[in-house]
Amino acid sequence: MSEQLAASVAAVLPGARADLERLVRIPSIWADPARAEDTRRSAEAVAELARDAGAADVTIIAATGGAPAVVAHFPGPAGTPTVLLYAHHDVQPTGDVGRWTSPxxxxxxxxxxxxxxGAADDKAGVMTHLAVLRAYGGRPPVxxxxxxxxxxxxxxxxxxxxLQAHKDLLTCDVIVIADASNPAVDVPGLTTTLRGLVDVTVEVAMLENPVHSGVYGGPVGDALTALVKALATLHDADGEVAVPGLVHSTSSAPDLDEAVFRSDVGLLDGVQLLGSGTIPxxxxxxxxxxxxxxxxxxxxESSNVLLPRARARVGMRLAPGDDAVKGQRALAEHLEANVPWGAQVTVTLEPGRAEPFTIDGTxxxxxxxxxxxxxxxxxxxVETGIGGSIPFVAEFARQFPGAAVLVTGVGDPASRWHGIDESLDVAMFGRAVLAEALMLEELARR
Incomplete structure (x- = not known):
């Protein structure tokens, strides 16, 4: 390791940490229409940080109806590959704010x-990339x-x-995605499998209007009970997914310590793990x-009436090797077939499918x-899989089939991505920055 590079990384970490905190303070929840302006403000903040890091050009782009994304270029020496560094600046909703230990x-x-x-998912990824570029003074070796x-x-x-509209801005030889997790704070992971994601909304209707549960209950059912019965068929008695036609596979990764896993997740005493096989x-x-x-x-706000309609949103993660369109249709058909008592059912296929993906780690x-x-x-x-979905991976692989894809980690099992008290291990953040800086140096040599 170059002592000069290690020193440069150490020198930029305090500023990167401060800017990470600045980004975390922006509630960029694109899924919440009320936060659309905050998401735009977040993009502008990232663009400003890219300019300050020495970018040759910075552009904020968006598709029709889409969120703002930032593209910045840092030219490398002639003959070196182009590496695309990906992260995302939007974050999940907070859930019940009162359950957070701190705001x-x-x-x-x-x-x-x-x-x-967003401290881990994924503003830490944003600042990992920017810290590396700062360590190189805006002039990376690639x-x-x-x-x-x-x-x-x-x-x-x-x-x-x-991607289709701005393909020329994003053409590259290697893609580095800082949006996954490491097995431990001192053990680096490269993710080689990703599950896909599909959502449906199911609505059950049984009555034209609410009616008195005492007068009519018994011979007449209610839509919420019918919906709950349908939802209960999604799993068998052991918690395995019971939707027909889906891919089920296995992982060769070593099993995890169940006690540690339960602690990281925050499972309550006595709550069983679902399904069978190793935790991976x-x-x-x-x-x-x-x-x-x-x-x-x-x-x-409830009262003694039979509900005429009820609706639920169901999300499904798909195993590597499955197909998002087929999986979403299988989920919809299962729900349609399992609503009881002749109730009317409407299943809407939600947009935003994410394909599962397997990466060639060679x-x-x-x-x-x-x-x-x-x-x-x-x-x-350690090569790992990830239960979550990163739609960018499969989509970018389709658009740029010759580019190598590396999925790296800025979280660890205790990060609680998407959950209450999401967090980032500060020491691991420093290791992630150093690792990426060294990787660019290695790519330049090769």
Whole structure:
């Protein structure tokens, strides 16, 4: 490792940490229309940081109806490859703010971890890339295109149109996606499998209007009960997904310690893990279904009536090797077939599908990454899967089939991405910056 590069990385980390906190303070929840202006403000802040890092040009782009994304170019020496560094500046909704230990948009450090929505997913990824570019004084050893998306947490619905319209701005030889997780804070991971994602909305109707539950209950059912019965058929008694026609696979990764896994997740005492097989198999290689929301009266506002209609949103993760269009249709057909009592059912296929993806972890780019990450972390790289979905990966692979794809980590099992008290291990953030800086150096040599 170059002592000069290590010193340069160390020198930029305090400023990168401060700018990460600045980004976390912007509630860029593109999924919430009320936060659209905040998401634009977040893009402008990223663009400003890219200019300050020495970008030759910076552009904010968006597809029709889509969120703002930032593209910045840092030319490299002649003959070197072009590396696209990807992250996203939008974040998930906070959930119940009252359950956060500290306010979600006020970054707070506790015990070496920085807490806040987006502190890990994925504003840490944004600042990892920018810190590396700062360490090189804006003149990296390879050509760099910085691409910071603004709607990843909404499923990237306009990404295909965005890539098609701006393909010339994004052409590259290697793609580095800082939007995954490491097995541990001192163990680097390269993600080689991703699950896909599809959503549907199911609506059940049984009555024209609400009616008295005492007068008519018994011979007449209600839509919410019918909906709940249909949703209950999505899993078998062991918690395996029961939707026919889906791909189920296995993972060869070593099993995780169940006690540690339960602690990281925050499972309550006595709550069982669903399904069968190792934890990596269940989390990375099999489908998963969750009821994301139900439209129904709140308990405090309920009354003794039979509900005429009820609606739910169901999300499904697809195993690597499956197809998002077929999987979404299979989910819809299962729900349509399992609504009881002759109730009317309408299933809407939601946009924003994400294809599952398997990455070929061989070649010069992967060799460079393994060397760099092993040196920076002091431990060998572990190939992992990820249960989440990154729509960008499959879409970019379609648009640029010759580019090598590397999915790297800025989180760890305790980061609680999408959950309450999301956090980033501060020491690991420094390792991630150093690893990426070394990787660019390795890619220049190769």
């Amino acid at each position: 979600p948009f006020e970054p707070t450090e506790r015990d070496g971890r920085l807490y806040g929505r 050509g760099v295109t910085l691409f910071i998306e603004g709607e990843e947490e909404s499923g990237s619905p306009t990404l295909p149109a965005l 198999t269940r989390a990375w290689a099999k489908p998963a279904v969750a009821v994301l929301g139900i439209d129904a009266p709140r308990v405090a 070649g010069a780019a992967y060799d460079a990454a393994r060397r760099a990450f092993t040196e920076a972390y002091g431990n060998p790289v």
